[in-house]
Amino acid sequence: MEDLFRLFEELPRQGPGSFSATKRALEAAKPLLKNPVVLDIGCGTGKQTTDLASLLPGARIIGTDVYPGFLQKLRNWSAENPEAAEIKPVAMSMFDPSVKPGSIDMIWSEGAIYIMGFSEGLQKWRSFLKPGGFLVVSEVTWLKDDIPDEIEQFWMKYYPAIKDIQGNIDAAVQEGFETVENFTLEREAWWEDYYSPIESSFSELEKLFKDSKIASEELKTLKTEMEMHRKYGDCYSYQFYILRKD
Template identity: 35%
Template sequence: MDLSFLFTMHEGLPRQGPGSNECTRKAFSMLKDLPERPEILDIGCGSGMQTIELARICPDCHITAVDIHQPYLDDLARKAAAAGVGDRITTVRASMDDLPFEDASFDVLWAESSIFIVGFEEGLLSWKRLLRPGGSLCLTEAVWFTDRPSPEAVAFWNDCYPAIKQATETAAIAENAGYEVFATFRLPGSVWWDNYYMPLQKRLPDLKKEAAGNPDAEAHVAFSEREIEVYREHGSEYGYAFFVLRRR
């Protein structure tokens, strides 16, 4: 399936996945023993709401922000300049499964709503080389909030990300991959609506017109409509959790 329209659908949105500045700040506050001038790699940064927030709360850091879609990076660069933090953020167009950086280049890896693209375990293992000894990986991952999800929720996740697990199982995978699970917390339901679903939902009528006659584009719009409706009905059964990990 052609993914180009999927990227277009999310251009200009505040975020390309669930999250909030409050959750970014909370996760960052849980990091310990950072160097004076930490090097941070934001993997799958999208348009960079969390990137800019990190630059605000860590004024001595430098952030390398990576995404595969150049318009997201351009949007991030504009917003960072307007926020007065553009001089501490470098954008790099690259795929998260082929990151062009030397081993042990970063003190912190950050990945909000992005690791699912390469797979949770695969991301943990392949990105680990980028961390300096004792470095941290902060990420969000989809998890079940119940051990008895509804058939509708199960069917949806089987279609888009069958690897979703309970938070305890997810933490165990991180431990087995060579990380200490330093902290974890559940993201509130508002992170799905405020900066992600509601802005996307307002755009869907125009996107449907734009997608007409293009089967791949129509499929992306239909999936987004289904995703929003499933969350509206079953959002208490699943969501995102933040995991603050430390490389052993």
């Protein structure tokens, strides 16, 4: 597992995302937030965490990930950017975060809730929010009704719980959230900070991790993922859901 984390450690981000999407999602919640306490779950090396810290200088942000190595980057960034919001990096699992119930104004989680499952994550994390608190997540989502077999089979293998937009909105209602806004992550955001850096150093990565079964398998999967995205990137994307606790 350590090899898998090392593979992703040098990337600008560990999943698809962009500054403009983070900013857009924040705009939906920002007018209602005053010096909020923000919990970023599965923050990785923290690109979106540091974007939030720049956009919300009065906030207190807790950046959490299961892999402590990622969190060092957050520490370094905070030391170099004292004018931004305070970031406290904490290594913890999203399955059982040590967070006081009702203590958080906004939970943020880009590209990570799938690890628990969308509904399971919403259910577990809801209790950490203050009444009226926000939960902002991005989740891989079908964008069309008519899905070609090849891409359907791909996602059935890697994430059979994938739903369409309405399916996720319904799941959010079921778990006690209102959907304030939702929007689709732009197609280029899969490439700029994520697939392209992997693709451009692919042979070096293959050499570097040739003795690691888990990392070599992941590289193969990433190659297929990139092919699938080139072919079918109009059928699915990360959808941002800006949810408010009822």
